């Protein structure tokens with residue numbers, strides 16, 4: 001049975017009692033941790049709410065006082081009584097209004113601070129999570145957590161909480177005033193609490209599932225949109241527009257149906273509360289009327305009682321609104337807290353081993369690896385790479401070449417066995433050291449928004465423009481960069497700054513050159529280059545590789561020629577290992593690959 005840890009079982013709509021308890025506790029803990037940081041503001045807001053609502057709730061009492069004490073005083077010539085009762089009323093009105101404005105301001109500040117805190121927390125946490133998590137959890141879902149879930153929470157914090165607190169306090173004070181006026185009527189009004197509680201219990205039970213479903217469908221809707229837009233080139237290339245229209249339309253319709261279901265539920269809750277409120281007013285009026293007739297109740301008190309009873313039910317609608325947004329926000333909190341509960345699978349050591357000068361010797365011993373809970377990809381794998389060696393890794397698709405590279409960059413950890421860099425187990429090396437000494441250039445060669453020089457400088461933060469140009473020259477990127485509209489200052493996301501995939505790879509090379517790592521991994525990094533560019537890069541590569549340890553994963557065998565040693569990987573094992581000349585001379589896989597490649601060139 002799933003325990004609902006982290007994001008596992010995130011799409012489940014109904015939870016077992018234990019799962020629900022766990023998930024709810026996790027959600028409230030998150031909310032409480034956010035609120036704890038706002039304690040002073042929270043206390044101030046509560047004080048303001050209490051005083052402002054006490055002033056508001058005093059209005060019926062003042063009216064009863066004015067009718068039953070003030071008016072007889074005025075008729076018997078004491079005009080000052082009018083001033084006293086009127087003055088008290090105006091004072092209460094000013095107090096209630098001013099404090100209301102103040103506490104609205106306080107809640108807005110508090111809720112925005114809590115949201116900012118949560119937004120940053122979610123962003124930092126998602127960035128920290130390991131690659132393994134991101135490969136399974138789509139970016140659409142993360143976007144949904146960051147946008148629509150947080151938006152739902154914002155609605156609760158911005159309007160809901162202030163509505164609840166002020167409504168709750170107001171109801172309590174107004175009820176108190178009813179008891180003060182006439183305790184018998186107070187008990188009569190209290191009877192209404194029974195059907196109200198039943199109605200809320202019914203709503204809570206029904207809406208919980210509907211709102212949970214709303215978060216799930218909303219994530220699917222955003223996910224479907226994001227997938228279409230990020231893959232827009234493939235969508236156009238495969239004419240997938242119509243199919244996408246249909247599948248997006250289906251999810252959008254599901255979202256609409258879900259919204260209608262939640263509105264329908266609220267459509268029962270709100271009129272139900274209004275009905276109960278009106279029945280209570282009618283009961284107070286009927287009973288009070290009879291008591292006036294037999295002389296046990298004053299007219300002023302009945303007027304005040306009716307006013308107060310009507311007012312006691314006004315905020316109940318507000319509370320219903322709050323309850324609805326609370327249910328929606330709880331469903332969102334369930335998801336966000338689940339994401340925050342995920343722990344990185346690759347953890348930075350608490351006390352990293354200092355590295356000093358790194359030569360770049362790598363050693364896999366008895367290494368076993370598989371992705372997540374999946375099958376074993378590498379079984380008791382041994383590999384010794386002396387410092388400074390240039391290794392080419394070849395093998396058919398899915399053989400495990402990239403896996404080897406990703407393990408060296410520590411995107412994943414081994415299941416067992418060891419991988420060391422200069423005899424230090426890789427898990428004991430701090431992230432900063434690892435990023436400085438092991439650099440991987442991948443096929444996608446991602447460019448961040450900013451200028452070309454900023455993108456190259458990522459390899460060595462704070463590098464001077466001279467160093468940047470030197471790196472670009474070394475890998476043969478300088479010529480095309482200077483031909484860009486603003487040279488090194490060209491924004492890669494602006495018109496004219498758009499570079500081809502081959503040029504992107506050259507920029508990545510320059511970035512790696514500038515980083516000057518001890519270990520360099522090139523994963524299919526020359527695949528987007530045309531033959532002349534590749535030749536240019538071959539020269540650049542020689543400079544780039546220099547004396548460092550290098551692992552080149554290449555389909556193009558031209559790159560292999562510059563290697564000291566070739567590894568042929570098959571099914572997660574090294575099946576051939578030797579210099580390019582040795583392997584070409586043998587009758588193995590590499591010799592066959594090499595022959596096929598030579599023939600393709602002719």
Ligand SMILES: Nc1ncnc2c1ncn2[C@@H]1O[C@H](COP(=O)(O)OP(=O)(O)OP(=O)(O)O)[C@@H](O)[C@H]1O
Pocket residue numbers: 135371374377395396397398399400401402403404
């Ligand atoms: N993120 C992943 N999750 C699960 N399995 C994966 C993942 N990445 C790769 N694999 C599996 O691991 C095996 C080795 O994949 P790998 O990417 O290392 O192959 P490769 O030799 O680099 O292939 P190619 O030349 O096509 O890039 C394959 O069977 C693949 O299906």
